[in-house]
Amino acid sequence: MVSIKDIAKQAGVSISTVSYALNGSTKVTEETSARILAIAKELNYIPNAAARSLKKRETKIIGVFLTNYSGAFYGELLQGMSEALGAHGYELIVCSGKESHRFLPEGMIDGAVVLDQTFSSTDLLTFAERGHKLVVMDRELAHDNIKQVLLDNKAGATLAIEHFVENRHKKLYAVTGPNGSYDSQQRLEAVRQEVQRYPHVSYHEIQGGFDKQSGEKAAKRIIEEYTEPVGVFCLNDEMAIGMYNYLAKTDYQVGEHIHIMGFDNIELTQYTSPRLATINYSKRKWGALAAVQLLQLIQQKEVHNERIYVTLVEGESVSGK
Template identity: 65%
Template sequence: MVSIKDIAKHAGVSISTVSYALNGNPKVTEETRKRILAVANELNYVPNAAARTLKKRETRIIGTFLTTFEGSFYGGLLQGMKEIMNKLGYDLVICSGTQSHRMLSEGMLDGAIILDREFSDDELIQHANRGHKLVVLDRELSHENVVQVLLDNKAGATFAMEYLISQGHKKLYAVTGPEGTFDSEQRLAAARQTVERSGLNITYKEIPGNFDKKSGFAAAAQIIAEYDGPAGVFCLNDEMAIGMYDALKETPYRIGEHVHVVGFDHIDIADYVQPRLATVDYSERRWGAVAAEQLIKLIGGKGTAEHERIYVSLITGDSVRPANVNIDG
């Protein structure tokens, strides 16, 4: 590999003069710069990115760490990040798995956006203590090098449960997300509180889920097995709600009549199922864009908020009030 030492030897100048010329430093004349660049081109010189990064202490690369890429949720989120980063001169790298965590400690990234439960809070605090700049989307973490950009999960879950209660349901289910995940815990806590605050005689039950269609399908089977009248179901994300739609369409039980479903995330397919899925809505693209903006401000030493909130609303779709009917096996 050709080095600046080789260029200096061929051009008959010092190594420092070559370095100045390659980096556009005004310490060398335009004539000398052109001559050195011509030699570098002749020798097929390629700059050493690792050496440049070490010298400047920047890579202009930001990592986004995800637990999984499955489902339709991530497209808008990542696009929002990419648009802002590219506009401000940064590139985006998508990372997953514990081995990728070393990209932070080894200085391969200028900063990171975390939506990855494989990172523990302690690990992230250690990175922050070393000066790494972080934005977290999936936890509450207080540190001068960390900004929280969080969904208003509690408000969304409250909207969903209040809507089901307003439809007259006396039996409610919540299909949960993976155990220990921030979004699931926040949404579930708000769902419980909404039922308790209602003061109504409501039967409430939780069914374990995993934020995927398969667990929504399984939850539907349990609800059918226990069916004794109309029920309202809050699926803590839309993937599970769609799985429930798929399960129920092969049965006599009708969505919106026997089982009333509300999801969370407003993924694209939610607008096309029949009846249209009621769901908690927000802009994934905006969430990603705000995360990117906050991280780049943090990297640049500009003032940032300790946390940002992404607000949500409820889209009710084509609701049908529950019918007082029973269905035999």
């Protein structure tokens, strides 16, 4: 691999002069700088990013930590982050798994956006205390080096329950997300609070996991207990799609016997029949805002916590009884 020592030898200058030229310093004349850059290009010189980051104390790389990469949820979110970071000269790497947590303390990234249950809040606060900049999308933490960009989960869940009640549903199920999920907990809290306002509604919960398989299992149980049309609020769209898949093999019809509402408005919901009612928000905006918040933290600008608002998308999967 070509080093700056090789460039210096061919150019007949010192290593420090080459370093100045490669970094655009005015300490080197334009003529000398142009000659050095031409030699570097001729030799196919590739800068050592690790060495550069040690010197400048920055990598121009941001990490986003996800619990996993599965499902249809993450594409728009990551696109929003990538576009926002690219506009400011930063790159994005996507990380998953506990081994990747060392990227922060080892200085391999300049900061992190966290949507990852495997990160404990204690660890995040420790990193923040050491000066690392973080934006969290899946919890609430108080520290000067941490900001949060959260979904308005409770408003979305409230909209869903109100929609079922307005359509005169008297028996409701909620299919939850995995234990430990902040979004699931927030949505479930709002559901429980809202159904208390309607004592005539029979309410039941089924443990889910934010995946299609748990939606299929929930559909199986609901059919086994079926006595009358029911409303089912799946706390994400993936589980709702799983219910569609299972019910398609039975005589039970979505929107007639089983009325389903999702959450996230993923692209796939546009192709469901009948159209899945769901809770919508801009995943691209959510990702972009989290990325911009992090850059502002890194640049030591004033940053405020943000909330992403949601709306109800009506669909034929929920109809009046």
